[in-house]
Amino acid sequence: MNLNNEEFMTKDITHQGYPKIVTVVGAHHDGRTNFMTAAWSTYLSHQPLLFGVSIAPERFTHDLIKNSEEFNCNFLPYSETEKIHKIGRVSGHDGDKIKKLNLEIEKGHSIKTPYLQSAYAVIECKLHKSVKAGDHTFFIGEISDAFGHEEAFTDQGIVNLKKVDPTLYLGSNTYVTTRQDQKVIQDK
Amino acid sequence: MNLNNEEFMTKDITHQGYPKIVTVVGAHHDGRTNFMTAAWSTYLSHQPLLFGVSIAPERFTHDLIKNSEEFNCNFLPYSETEKIHKIGRVSGHDGDKIKKLNLEIEKGHSIKTPYLQSAYAVIECKLHKSVKAGDHTFFIGEISDAFGHEEAFTDQGIVNLKKVDPTLYLGSNTYVTTRQDQKVIQDK
Numbered sequence: 001m002n003l004n005n006e007e008f009m010t011k012d013i014t015h016q017g018y019p020k021i022v023t024v025v026g027a028h029h030d031g032r033t034n035f036m037t038a039a040w041s042t043y044l045s046h047q048p049l050l051f052g053v054s055i056a057p058e059r060f061t062h063d064l065i066k067n068s069e070e071f072n073c074n075f076l077p078y079s080e081t082e083k084i085h086k087i088g089r090v091s092g093h094d095g096d097k098i099k100k101l102n103l104e105i106e107k108g109h110s111i112k113t114p115y116l117q118s119a120y121a122v123i124e125c126k127l128h129k130s131v132k133a134g135d136h137t138f139f140i141g142e143i144s145d146a147f148g149h150e151e152a153f154t155d156q157g158i159v160n161l162k163k164v165d166p167t168l169y170l171g172s173n174t175y176v177t178t179r180q181d182q183k184v185i186q187d188k
Numbered sequence: 189m190n191l192n193n194e195e196f197m198t199k200d201i202t203h204q205g206y207p208k209i210v211t212v213v214g215a216h217h218d219g220r221t222n223f224m225t226a227a228w229s230t231y232l233s234h235q236p237l238l239f240g241v242s243i244a245p246e247r248f249t250h251d252l253i254k255n256s257e258e259f260n261c262n263f264l265p266y267s268e269t270e271k272i273h274k275i276g277r278v279s280g281h282d283g284d285k286i287k288k289l290n291l292e293i294e295k296g297h298s299i300k301t302p303y304l305q306s307a308y309a310v311i312e313c314k315l316h317k318s319v320k321a322g323d324h325t326f327f328i329g330e331i332s333d334a335f336g337h338e339e340a341f342t343d344q345g346i347v348n349l350k351k352v353d354p355t356l357y358l359g360s361n362t363y364v365t366t367r368q369d370q371k372v373i374q375d376k
Contacts, residue, residue, distance in 0.1 A: 015346045016263060016309035016334050017231060017239065019354060019366060020209060042230040043205060044242045045322025051205065052321070054232045075204060078371075085373040121204035131319050133240070133328055134233025140321055146204050158203045158359040166207060168356075168366065171346040175371045178207060178356065182364045183266075185273040 015171035022167045022175070023073040024087055025053055027064035028113040033105070034097055035116065036061040037088030039169040040136070041073060049143040051123055054136040060092030065139050069127035070111040074119035075148075078165035078177040083118070085173070110145035120164050121148035203359035210355045210363070211261040212275055213241055215252035216301040221293070222285055223304065224249045225276030227357040228324070229261060237331040239311055242324040248280030253327050257315035258299040262307035263336075266353035266365040271306070273361070298333035308352050309336035 020039045027034055040054035053073065055062045065071045076084055083101065090097050098105065105114035108124060115122040125141025132138075152164045159166060165177040208227045215222055228242035241261065243250050253259045264272055271289065278285050286293060293302035296312060303310040313329025320326075340352045347354060353365040 014231075014237065014334065015341075016311050016336055017209060017211065017229065017261065018347060019356075020230065021205060021207060023205065040230045040232060041205065042208065042228045042240075042242065043202075044228060044326055045324045047323045049202065050322045050324075052230075052326070054230065073205065081371050082373065089375060123204050129319075129321075131317075131326075131328075133317075134238045135235045136233045136238075138232055138240070138319075138328075140319075140326075143202075146202065148204055153203075156360045158362060159206060161358070161364065168207075170349070170370065172344045173373050173375065174346060175373065176349065176366045176369075178364045179367050182358065182362050183269050185270065185361045185363065187277060187361065 019168035019170045019176055021075070022084055022169045023053070023075055024084060024116060024119070025055070025061055026072045026074060026113045026115060027061045027068060027070070029064040029068035032064065033114060034061050034064055034092035035074070035087050035103065036092070037084055044140060048128070050128055050140055051125055051143055052138050052140040054133060054138045056136050062137060065127065066130065066137075068112070070113055071125050071127070071139065071141060072108065072111065072113050072115050073123040073125070074116040075121040076116065076118055076167055077120055078167045078175070080118055081167055081175045084167055085175070109147065119148075120152040121159070122146065207356035207358045207364055209263070210272055210357045211241070211263055212272060212304060212307070213243070213249055214260045214262060214301045214303060215249045215256060215258070217252040217256035220252065221302060222249050222252055222280035223262070223275050223291065224280070225272055232328060236316070238316055238328055239313055239331055240326050240328040242321060242326045244324050250325060253315065254318065254325075256300070258301055259313050259315070259327065259329060260296065260299065260301050260303050261311040261313070262304040263309040264304065264306055264355055265308055266355045266363070268306055269355055269363045272355055273363070297335060308340040309347070310334065
C-alpha cells in the first residue's frame with residue numbers, strides 16, 4: 001500500500017490502535033466473583049512486573065478490585081469468542097454471571113480470585129496503584145503469578161500460534177485472530 | 189484445545205498477554221525529533237479520549253515527551269516490520285535516528301511532532317498525566333487528533349484487514365499479523 005500524504009484524511013475513528021488482545025478480567029471480594037471483558041490493558045514495567053487494565057467505575061468488577069486489591073487476566077482462545085463477548089455484555093450487577101453463563105472456574109494460585117478453566121494463560125495481580133484516567137480507573141497490578149497451558153507456549157515462553165489462536169478485538173463487535181506464520185528479526 | 193487444570197503449569201513466561209499491537213512513538217522537543225517502538229500501550233478513557241504508552245526513562249524519547257508534553261503513535265503495516273524493529277533498536281542518544289534510518293516524516297496536524305509517512309494510522313496526543321509505573325513512566329495523553337489512510341478503514345471506522353496487515357509483537361523479536369477473516373458478534 002502506497003501511503004501518500006495526500007491520501008491521508010481525518011476520520012471520525014477511534015479504533016486506530018486496534019486490534020488489541022482481549023482479556024477477561026476476574027475479581028473477587030466478600031464472597032462475590034465476577035468476570036468482565038476488556039481490551040484496554042497493557043504491561044507497564046519489568047521491575048516490578050506491572051500490568052494495567054482500564055475499567056469504568058460503573059462496571060461491577062471495578063469495586064471488587066477496589067475493595068479486594070487483586071484481580072486476574074484470563075486469555076481465552078478465539079474459539080471462545082461468543083463466550084468472551086457475552087461476558088462483556090452481561091452485567092454482574094444483575095446477578096451471578098458465573099452461574100448465568102456456566103463459567104467453569106479454578107482456584108487462584110496466588111490470589112483469592114479464581115481463574116477461568118478455558119483460559120490458555122492467566123496473569124494474577126495484586127493491586128499496586130489505582131490511577132484516575134478520565135472516565136475510567138486504570139488499575140495497575142503487580143504480577144504475583146502467571147501461568148498457562150504448557151502446550152500454549154514455545155520453549156522461548158511466547159505464545160505458540162500453531163497451538164493457540166489468541167483473541168483480538170478490532171472494534172464494533174468484531175473479533176479477529178492471528179496468522180500462524182511469523183517474522184523473527186535477528187539483531188545484527 | 190482441552191485445557192484441563194492438570195495441564196496447567198507455572199512457567200517462567202512474561203508474554204502471556206501478547207501478541208500486542210506495535211506502535212512507533214514519536215516525540216519532538218527543542219529541534220530534536222525521535223521515534224521509538226513500543227508494544228506497551230492502550231486506550232484508557234472515552235471522555236476525554238485518553239491513550240497511554242509506557243516508556244523507560246533511559247529511552248531518548250522519554251525526556252522529549254516529558255519536556256514537550258506531546259507525542260504521537262504511528263501504526264505501520266506488517267510489511268514494515270524490519271523498519272519497525274530497527275526503530276526499536278537504534279537509540280536517539282547516538283544521533284539522529286530519522287537520518288540514520290531514512291525515515292520519511294510529515295508535519296503533525298495538532299502537535300509539533302511529525303508523523304511517519306509509512307503509517308496507515310496516527311494518534312496525536314497532548315500529555316494529560318505522567319504516572320510512575322515501576323521502572324517505566326506511563327505517559328497518558330489526551331488524543332488531540334487521529335487520522336489515517338482512508339482505504340485502511342471500513343465505513344464503520346475499524347481497520348480494514350483486507351487492505352492493511354497490522355503489526356503485532358509476540359515477544360522474543362517475533363512479529364505476527366492478523367488473518368483477514370473475522371467474527372462479528374450480534375448483540376441479541
